[in-house]
Amino acid sequence: MPSIRLLSRLASAFTTPRSPEDFLRLVDPLASARQLRGLVTSVVPETADSVTIRFRPGKGWNAHEAGQWARIGVEIDGVRHWRSYSLSTGAGQDPAITVTAMGKVSTALVRGTRRGDVLFLAPPEGDFVLPERPRPLLMLTAGSGLTPVMSMIRTLVPRRADADLVLVHSSRSPEDSLFREELLELADQFPGFRLVQWFTGERGRRLDLAGTGDLDAACPDWRDRAAYACGPAEFLDAAEALWQREEGELRVERFAAVVAPGSGGEGGRVTFEKSDTEVEADSATTLLAAGEDAGLMMRSGCRMGICHACVTPLLSGQVRDTRTGEVHGEPGHLVQTCVSTAAGPVSLDA
Amino acid sequence: MTIVTPLLLDQGRPAGRAKPSAAAHLSDAQIEELGRELDALRESVIATRGARDAAYIRRVIATQRSLELAGRAALLFAKHKPAWLAGTGMLTLAKILENMEIGHNVLHGQWDWMRDPDIHSTTWEWDFVTPAEAWQHTHNDLHHTWTNVVGKDRDVGYTILRMDEDQPWTPRNLGNPLYNALLAPVFEWGIAIYDLELDEVREGRKPVAELKRGLKALGAKFVKQAAKDYVATPAAAAVTGSAKQALTATLTANAARNIWAHAVIFCGHFPAGADTFTEEQIEGETRGDWYVRQMIGSANISGSRLMHLMTGNLSFQIEHHLFPDLPSNRYAEVAVKVREICERYELPYTTGPLPKQVASAWAKVFRLALP
Numbered sequence: 108m109p110s111i112r113l114l115s116r117l118a119s120a121f122t123t124p125r126s127p128e129d130f131l132r133l134v135d136p137l138a139s140a141r142q143l144r145g146l147v148t149s150v151v152p153e154t155a156d157s158v159t160i161r162f163r164p165g166k167g168w169n170a171h172e173a174g175q176w177a178r179i180g181v182e183i184d185g186v187r188h189w190r191s192y193s194l195s196t197g198a199g200q201d202p203a204i205t206v207t208a209m210g211k212v213s214t215a216l217v218r219g220t221r222r223g224d225v226l227f228l229a230p231p232e233g234d235f236v237l238p239e240r241p242r243p244l245l246m247l248t249a250g251s252g253l254t255p256v257m258s259m260i261r262t263l264v265p266r267r268a269d270a271d272l273v274l275v276h277s278s279r280s281p282e283d284s285l286f287r288e289e290l291l292e293l294a295d296q297f298p299g300f301r302l303v304q305w306f307t308g309e310r311g312r313r314l315d316l317a318g319t320g321d322l323d324a325a326c327p328d329w330r331d332r333a334a335y336a337c338g339p340a341e342f343l344d345a346a347e348a349l350w351q352r353e354e355g356e357l358r359v360e361r362f363a364a365v366v367a368p369g370s371g372g373e374g375g376r377v378t379f380e381k382s383d384t385e386v387e388a389d390s391a392t393t394l395l396a397a398g399e400d401a402g403l404m405m406r407s408g409c410r411m412g413i414c415h416a417c418v419t420p421l422l423s424g425q426v427r428d429t430r431t432g433e434v435h436g437e438p439g440h441l442v443q444t445c446v447s448t449a450a451g452p453v454s455l456d457a
Numbered sequence: 458m459t460i461v462t463p464l465l466l467d468q469g470r471p472a473g474r475a476k477p478s479a480a481a482h483l484s485d486a487q488i489e490e491l492g493r494e495l496d497a498l499r500e501s502v503i504a505t506r507g508a509r510d511a512a513y514i515r516r517v518i519a520t521q522r523s524l525e526l527a528g529r530a531a532l533l534f535a536k537h538k539p540a541w542l543a544g545t546g547m548l549t550l551a552k553i554l555e556n557m558e559i560g561h562n563v564l565h566g567q568w569d570w571m572r573d574p575d576i577h578s579t580t581w582e583w584d585f586v587t588p589a590e591a592w593q594h595t596h597n598d599l600h601h602t603w604t605n606v607v608g609k610d611r612d613v614g615y616t617i618l619r620m621d622e623d624q625p626w627t628p629r630n631l632g633n634p635l636y637n638a639l640l641a642p643v644f645e646w647g648i649a650i651y652d653l654e655l656d657e658v659r660e661g662r663k664p665v666a667e668l669k670r671g672l673k674a675l676g677a678k679f680v681k682q683a684a685k686d687y688v689a690t691p692a693a694a695a696v697t698g699s700a701k702q703a704l705t706a707t708l709t710a711n712a713a714r715n716i717w718a719h720a721v722i723f724c725g726h727f728p729a730g731a732d733t734f735t736e737e738q739i740e741g742e743t744r745g746d747w748y749v750r751q752m753i754g755s756a757n758i759s760g761s762r763l764m765h766l767m768t769g770n771l772s773f774q775i776e777h778h779l780f781p782d783l784p785s786n787r788y789a790e791v792a793v794k795v796r797e798i799c800e801r802y803e804l805p806y807t808t809g810p811l812p813k814q815v816a817s818a819w820a821k822v823f824r825l826a827l828p
Contacts, residue, residue, distance in 0.1 A: 382579070
């Protein structure tokens, strides 16, 4: 709309060096020229320690695809923290995240979010999405790994009569199981959707992906289905190994950076050249966290080593990759600051 | 994890080097201990920074923006005297708040810890003709590092005034009071030109290419600033036949803001009691020495909370110079402790009401006009 752009140009002649949005924010909490925002429209408890937070995003948000995630910024004690969360609503709807109180940021979100609060957002990302053409699907989830898959189910099942989707979801108990009522209802209503619940508490053991027995029982034709998996690291490792052996196709979404045992390195002094800042970072502090703790505006994305939004040129020194424990780095190399720690003194072009 | 301040060394002072006279009675050990006390004070504020402080700066920003909007709205009817007065008043207040409590302090990085890109030293641009980046260099880097070191701190006289006995007298200095009086209403231009560091270019210490870049940035900033205050606002007021009055109003607001900023800033280091230093005196300066220099080289302004707000808490110049990146709203509580430390170590803590401090700074301007 060129007329709006013209209007905004005109308005900015009156507001420079601020943007018109900076003034608009006096009345509209979502107005911002620099930072996408979302207004919390509801906070609904899911289980004892998880809630679904639904929000209305401001201008600049792209409607998400089912299965995507977004970075959410939350203020804790005046400091903005960012984490990535899967969006659990159907594609194109107002987004919602379902958060379990684990870790500082998620706990603050679960305990502290109220309707009317403003969250900070980055546009949705990720390619853990539904296949382009309809085909039989198998969703394998555990715990909160259900959230991105829930978005797929909500998108696909009620809208497509030809949907053929099996969900095998593992959780501790019915009370711990996210979206349980809704899933039961959907399974009841739509013949194309079958729900297999695996309660580890009741069965006395986990879903066994070392062999094919449990899968054969839950979903006999699993080999013919396009498979998706999301859950804790070991669950995904087992699924990946199994599908590799069986030569099937599997897409996985990992939630947390895998930290190699005993890795972390020795830490050291981190110099952010452009910002003229030096910080002592220990072996447990990522370069990203070190920069942010010093108040720098660091580039970042998923914060778990997937999206590469945080890559920054190394000027000198070496870093340790927290996922592999490997120490690497030469001047000019791009390092992922979100999964790298200092292995001795490090200088970054940031 | 600790943030390293590379500037402050723990050791290095050559044995036997003369201390500034105001601190001559202190032993090296005492100065070291004083440094530790001030470090602890800084840590205690950082440890308690939080939601309350964030709410404070957001409240000031919202107030400033409301004042600015209301002021410009009133100027649409500036041909009516009350509207002119109200508009000019609100715009002046808005500009003062924007420059002092918000701009100066945000550009110091005082609010960077919030990690809010809307209130951050790397993204902020202010309603002042000199571009933020140029000012950050001459002010944050040069002035705050070399505070009051004659020959190093170019803020001693801003390269046009003679403000210290140690600056050699020339007949040109007879104009000291005149230059200063002319500078006040156009202070933002004084700063903008000062930030170009023309003398550094003349002496070959600053590349001409860098000057060109600075000029370009200043030109672009000037066009936008002038377009807002002297074109857009009067043009909008033309609808009610108030163009001319709106123009006089924005000119008045800018001049009033400049005079205020000039007055406050001249109270920072020039009133009687604030010390200056020679380059020899700071050789191998330790962490404690650096703190001492900031304390005895700066002067405060006493007054009400509103007064502190309108000076951007630069009324706590001593505290600001000790801890330039602590949030400005905390200087008042820090001041109580700094003053106590000064008393205990028998160091001067220069402060006084605004008229007294302004008069004292002007007295120096007059006195140093003569050899």
